[in-house]
Amino acid sequence: MGDVVESLTDVAVVRNTQVLFKDYVKGYPTKSDMVVTSDGTIRLELPKDKDGVILIKNLYLSCDPYMRGRMTKDKKGSYVASFTPGSPLAGYGVAKVLESSHSDFKKGDFISGLTNWEEYSLITDPQSLIKIQHTDVPLSYYTGILGMAGMTAYVGFYEICSPKKTDAVFVSAASGAVGQLVGQFAKLLGCYVVGSAGSKEKVDLLKNKFGFDEAFNYKEEGDLDAALKRYFPDGIDIYFENVGGKMLDAVLSNMNVHARIAVCGMISQYNLNQHEGINNLIFLILKRIRMEGFLITDHYNLYPKFLNTVLPLIQEGKITYVEDIVDGLKNGPAALVGLFSGKNVGKQVVAIAHEYFPDGIDIYFENVGGKMLDAVLSNMNVHARIAVCGMISQYNLNQHEGINNLIFLILKRIRMEGFLITDHYHLYPKFLNTVLPLIQEGKITYVEDIVDGLKNGPAALVGLFSGKNVGKQVVAIAHE
Template sequence: MEKRGGEAVEGVTVSNKQVILREYVSGFPREDDMEVVLRKEIKLEVPRGSSAVLVKNLYLSCDPYMRLLMSPTLPNSIFSSYAPCSPITGYGVAKVVDSGNPEFKVGDLVWGTTGWEEYSLVTDPQGLFKIEHTDVPLSYYTGILGTPGMTAYFGFYEVCSPKKGECVFVSAASGAVGQLVGQFAKLEGCYVVGSAGSKEKVDLLRSKFGFDDAFNYKEERNLDAALKRYFPQGIDIYFENVGGKMLDAVLLNMRTRGRIAVCGMVSQYNLDPPEGVTNLMNIVYGRVRIEGFAVFDYFDQYSKFLDFVVPHIREGKIVYIEDIAEGLENGPSALVGLFSGRNVGKQVVVVARE
């Protein structure tokens, strides 16, 4: 295989390592639901006349929503299921190897939807964003400067409309989104408490991310009592990441005209049927507003988000923790680990370093 500078040269044919979904998943995903294969060759050029972009993947994002795509049916979903025996997809950071699209040139660094494989032919480059700020780690574009960062920013500022002095609760608070929501809340002068699933994560929330307080939900026999302990006057804003019993307890503790931004419900993704929520009348009693949102509704405002968050990163006012898995072959383990809370911070898979 011809190479130049250690990299495959445009136009040659190479083998392409991939992570495929073996079959649809029921219950908690396992590593053997996926398989790392080296069975398909790819020519390092886009088809003649195509507007596609061929990329070399560098970093891949592990996200809880990917479990939903492993199911055969997604009623009322904004996503489409994975196809068995095909590579799974997600958000990633990549380098352009060849392009039939005038918006992208060879050597450009991009982030967006890509395959879990070494090289991906992106037939719809509208899902790609050029990376302009390279004075921060490229892996950040799977997290704080990618969809998790946008989710935290628009979910908190646009959906929750925070005010100084309000009381904010964040579940799954040490994860890719939660760690940022808490820091945004502190920037706005709010009182913020987070929940997580280990002492290590709780300590991070207090010491690294600046939360006013935090608790390990696994050690709490009564979540309602725990929330009353940390929010004796009630909760103004709840950033929902887990659903189930936590949501039920939160509904007992929302203040009048409180707001709940529903980002995800990771505790429910592996349950069939999901847990019921019994305290829904508290929405009426408290005139509570609950709003779900999808990050891609805000993609057209990406530059606004960057203008806010990049200076804060450079000035050290916002910090971000990643959990790095080296090698595509370790991707299935990293992804499955999300659902047992094994990761600390944003889970990233390194395919190749730029």
């Protein structure tokens, strides 16, 4: 929770960190076009004069290229309103419901949809929000693979492009939030897939992690037309368009008859005062190409079908998804503007608060004590178990920290049990028979932090209490 400013009648008023939009932008946006402030406050209760509203704590925010258009005043043809100077940025995110007077949402629910770039938001029209039903995947996925990016890849590839197993598929900006999924969908169908990206690291990612057949760094290609002929000697059947400009021009002349282009974005054009002209549109006629632009907001009726298709692929490990997560709203502006110079690797996300156990904790192995134990107790499930092995955070204190949440032992019927291993050495043969084969078969990994010589022993020992060791701290006197 944010810093409490005041507490009246048990309702907290807290500081609400926000990312504010300063003023309209020309050319490339910079961090200075936004300001991060904690001057604002919010009362953590619902207004008494309004029904159908929800109070949320934002957890993850999505950085998306379309947000650049909202930084321009009254952009011609825009499908979404411009940001208001002096107000928070807004975009897609994942949040936890703190309070609700809306029948579709209750306290503790997780939701995805449009929210402000701030710690807490009061949503007065939650109709467009989606209640997250599946929390067995990372919640951040609902900003990407299970959110707008995933839907964009799914609709663009399957609905717009009508793919066939024999198709040759080209994806630009292929390591981004959408492109990485399009390529994997195409490979699952059996297509030949090539992607372009802007660095060697991203090219390696496409081939070695996402399974693309080929990939190239467009920045190293002096002639894009020649590059495409090299990777597609028999032409391109499907192009998933994320870039525009020179890339689109080169693709058009390399497409096959009755090829399909799904126009998802044109990120190379978003920061230009004058868009680059496309010279090869004549090929739409000559090759009878279908080129179709789309907005994912027109297709959210397909979300249940999309979820039924993609969620099992994630759970079965058939799809890999890469996120580029930065922590804290203070890092949000840099993450957002980094999209337009290709700094992100994968889906760019801003994490405000992590929810690692949205469904609660069943087992906690306690080595630390103090504040960690207090936090864990309030997040445990009914009939959870805690094995208390150590409390290293307390060993050097003259007065141990108090644990405030022990009431949850009763409320959740938790079993918390301390133990000394000296009471259990009769189990050593059984332990050895279990663990030794796991080590020998490589099913268990163990990390040791070994220092050489007794002279280094004191430093190794005291280093335990400041966390200097990585793995099991050992002093080696003589190696055998």
